[in-house]
Amino acid sequence: MQSSTGILRAAGVIPAVVAALFSMAVHSGSAVTPGSRAAGMEACVAPTAEIRRYHMDYLKHDRIKVVRDGVRGVKYSLAECVDCHAEQDGNGGYHPVNGDGQFCNKCHEYLAVSLTCFQCHSKKPEQKRSAASLSGEKNAGQSSLFGLLMKFDEAPALSAEEMAQLHAISRED
């Protein structure tokens, strides 16, 4: 008898933890930095709650496809994160996304998860510099440019209401 309740109790903890994680993430409302491109967008490439929970796995999954297989048109790309979430500094440039108080840093610092991506990856959106952007310019927009820009027509059409609903569901749990 005792053992079964113990297991049940332990099992009950799991949804509680999940719920706590979600509510923690959802609680603050929008975490998007004002002055970034993302601020003017309806949603990320996937529902916010999902991205918050799984972005590291998605990015890891797709980075293998990009680097190993040369598949560039992936859905989840770090460069896209940077592209949308970097805040403009008002001088035509950008703040680094891992800078103090910036989008990536805010949450990672709060959770004390080290943000190693930017040891190697660019922390700012590409500012036109050289010939590489020339070759890509032609097909930007309709198909992915190095997989860096997302396909506009594929952006998930989640309305604000739907988002709120999703958040509510995850909070109820």
Added chain:
Amino acid sequence: MKKLHYSELWCSSPRYWGGLAALTFIILLGMAAAFHMEHSGHWVTGMSNQVVWGLPHVFAIFLIVAASGALNVASIGSVFGGPLYKPLGRFSGLLAIGLLAGGLVVLLLDLGRPERLIVAITHYNFKSIFAWNIILYTGFFTIVGIYIWAMIDRKAQKFYQVTGFAAFFWRLALTTGTGSIFGFLVAREAYDAAIMAPMFIIMSFSYGLAFFIITLMSAYWWASRQLGSHRLEKLKNLLGVFVGAVLYFSLVYHLTNLYVTQHHGVERFILLDGGLYTVMFWLGQITIGGIIPLFMLYSPAFSENRFAIAIASLMVLIGGFFQIYVIVIGGQAYPMNLFPGKEVLSSSFYDGVVAAYTPSLAEGMLGLAGVAIAMTLVAVGARMLKVLPESLEDPEEGIA
């Protein structure tokens, strides 16, 4: 014959703790050096894109090679049935583990990204000799650990023979693997030789035994225990054989290379006009590491002299260090011959010129810390486990 009693290494407190404190200090210095190198990046070292493996690798390879050789004494005791060596088996196993751990710490802390150790453990490329070595090293710890247990615990005695053999063969594989790291590098003229693997095995015998003699003597001096001359003489004579064998292998290696016209350049570099490397070869490896110890070990004038044995062992180690330095650094410093028959007039990447390498202080400190880690592990292990016989006086009627 008296019954053997093993006991923990116990000596007066100041002597033990003082020694340990000194070792810890060296380790701390080394850790600070490693942090400095990793924090700023390898530009603070003498290493470059031309000499990619520097002084830390010399220390690491030296310790790893010696580790497998240190197990030799235990193997002679259990695999070849030498009764005089058997009481030394436990300590031999402990020393092997300590040396290997020290070498691996240095190797790890010299990686470009040591924090990715987990990647090295979870991603394997089975064609890489490095990846084999990762398995060989972990296996070595496990097998030697069980081996020591089988030697100490009466209940585990039934595993003694099996683990003894397993450890012996694993040990050979490990040194073959370490030697092959170089032997299979087709690119560099100094390394492209299959003789590297057996040469590393014989080097391991020699360095390992030298390490063993020194640590054994200091442990017995530390704890004021008795060490019989007969036993020491046996070890000494064996060391002489190994030192001679290392010289022989070096001779064969260089003679083979001299026969191949393509390799004349690199041989000339090491043997004649390589500057520092030539000096290290003749003075360090051959004279200090070979001829003088051979003389001291076999000359009747020194036969009863313990000090001479200790000095000879130390010289074998110093010579061995130079030998690995010449192999690792000298082999890289000598330019690769990309365009046979042509001389390089200019290149921004040092094609065709001898690469410069001046080790930085931090590299040396990290390397020495590896040695200190090995010694600390042995000192702590010997105080916790019953690895050393209370007395190693000679058996009364010679060998039973």
Added chain:
Amino acid sequence: MAGKKEQPQDIKRREFIGSTILAAGVATVAPGVLLTVANATSEDEGANSEIRWGMLIDSNKCVDNCTACVDACERENGIDLLRRPQGQGDEMWNAQRPQWIRKVKLRDRQTGEVTNLPMMCQHCEFPPCVDVCPTGASFKRADGIVLVDRHTCIGCRYCMMACPYKARSFVHQNVEQQTIRAPRGKGCVESCNLCIHRIDSGATTTACQDACEKDGHKAILFGDLKNPESELSKALQQKSSRQVRADLELNTGVRYTSL
């Protein structure tokens, strides 16, 4: 103990455990399946094994003292963004900074003939760097490009020991600034990747080739070795070319004429 009485409870417990495990399994596998399905429609197929990228360098056309290809490469791959660490001397900085492509000037010992050529990763069919890499970070893509996956590179530099062309560089210092197309960070090894980002976006030239052509030398020709109709294959058929260190039988993707 009341073993019999607890039987039904026990079954419930087992069921519960069973369904929990099942649910956990589904939760673990589902995202992976979904991801695969989501990407199945992607038009981007990635590296193709029908192709093998390669290069032909005509050292006759390579001009002494011209560094157009080197400069273009450094700009393209963000190498010029690297700053020399404070207090580092010229000589060491030159020995430690990454060089994906370098100019080499040679003279024949016998005939005195002088040759200029650019040297870089030769993109071997059987690359020694890939063989020795302990973690598999060094790898060859389906289309023959040899490169380093920085995510799994531990910086052991064994590949640099193994490369017969000295084509690889180790990043010795902290990197402040990168381009998006060429990530770079301290402690990893890197080398020429035949402008992989350009190739993947459909370009048919590398930065060095463009630069060489712009300066009017046309010493570098990039293309598909497997396609007999490609400009590269045709040029290779007509002219006699050779591999550097052909004795190693690595079947390099980069070939040289007039060497």
